[in-house]
Amino acid sequence: MSDNEVKKPFVSYESTHRLRHLLLVTTIVPSGQSQAIIELNNKNEAAMCVVSMGKGTLPPELHTVLMPTEKREVIFSILREDCWPSYKQQLEARFAVSKLSKGIAYTIPIDSVAGVSIYKMLSNTRLFEKPINIEKKKGRKQDE
Amino acid sequence: MNNLYECVVSIVNHGFTDLVMEASRGAGAKGGTVISGHGTSNKDVTDFFGVTITPEKDIVLILVPTAIRDKVLAAINAGAGMSTRGMGISFSLPVNDVVGLVKPGEEPVQNK
Numbered sequence: 001m002s003d004n005e006v007k008k009p010f011v012s013y014e015s016t017h018r019l020r021h022l023l024l025v026t027t028i029v030p031s032g033q034s035q036a037i038i039e040l041n042n043k044n045e046a047a048m049c050v051v052s053m054g055k056g057t058l059p060p061e062l063h064t065v066l067m068p069t070e071k072r073e074v075i076f077s078i079l080r081e082d083c084w085p086s087y088k089q090q091l092e093a094r095f096a097v098s099k100l101s102k103g104i105a106y107t108i109p110i111d112s113v114a115g116v117s118i119y120k121m122l123s124n125t126r127l128f129e130k131p132i133n134i135e136k137k138k139g140r141k142q143d144e
Numbered sequence: 145m146n147n148l149y150e151c152v153v154s155i156v157n158h159g160f161t162d163l164v165m166e167a168s169r170g171a172g173a174k175g176g177t178v179i180s181g182h183g184t185s186n187k188d189v190t191d192f193f194g195v196t197i198t199p200e201k202d203i204v205l206i207l208v209p210t211a212i213r214d215k216v217l218a219a220i221n222a223g224a225g226m227s228t229r230g231m232g233i234s235f236s237l238p239v240n241d242v243v244g245l246v247k248p249g250e251e252p253v254q255n256k
Contacts, residue, residue: 023240026205028205052179054178057161057165057177057178057204074177088241091243091244092244103244104207106151106207106241107241108151108239
């Protein structure tokens with residue numbers, strides 16, 4: 001870099017943008033249900049989904065009452081906090097349909113993310129998030 | 145934040161999930177889900193301590209009420225901790241919200 005070029009001062013992303021909290025959503029459903037859950041996630045703006053095969057640990061006598069099979073699919077997805085209520089509502093409706101579609105889901109809050117671009121990707125805000133001009137806002141307040 | 149539930153995660157050697165479930169059931173947990181994993185331990189550390197670490201691991205996810213979290217973690221540590229053949233490590237994560245749990249006294253969904 002030449003000496004004539006002026007270094008831009010570092011401006012943190014959170015000082016110019018409104019941050020949205022992210023959640024790691026874990027959905028556990030009987031085997032064969034993951035595709036429907038992934039579609040539900042995509043509908044609710046989830047950036048990514050990871051499906052892992054698993055098995056339940058319920059005693060055999062409870063399988064008939066709660067879940068018909070021991071095989072499970074665990075879906076990990078990342079959702080914006082504001083998308084969770086609608087996803088939750090749709091999940092509740094789906095779980096109530098029949099014993100075969102039952103499952104559980106829970107959210108774990110994400111504290112930090114490595115890099116702004118990763119945050120934008122995970123929060124699905126690349127297209128519509130615009131910087132807030134804090135200086136302009138301050139100026140407007142002073143005029144008033 | 146005042147969470148009602150916590151997710152207890154236990155990473156144990158492959159085939160020792162029964163130890164975790166027995167211990168956690170004894171402490172009041174209901175059920176869990178097992179997924180498979182693969183350990184990537186540091187070779188220097190294993191050489192130094194003279195232990196062989198089985199690379200195949202099982203991960204047990206158990207959702208428990210926050211009130212019994214410490215009891216469950218202590219029970220898992222005693223029943224499937226590093227001093228047992230399971231050689232497990234356990235930790236808990238805060239859970240904001242839960243869907244689909246059958247609460248005690250509540251009727252499970254009928255098959256339509």
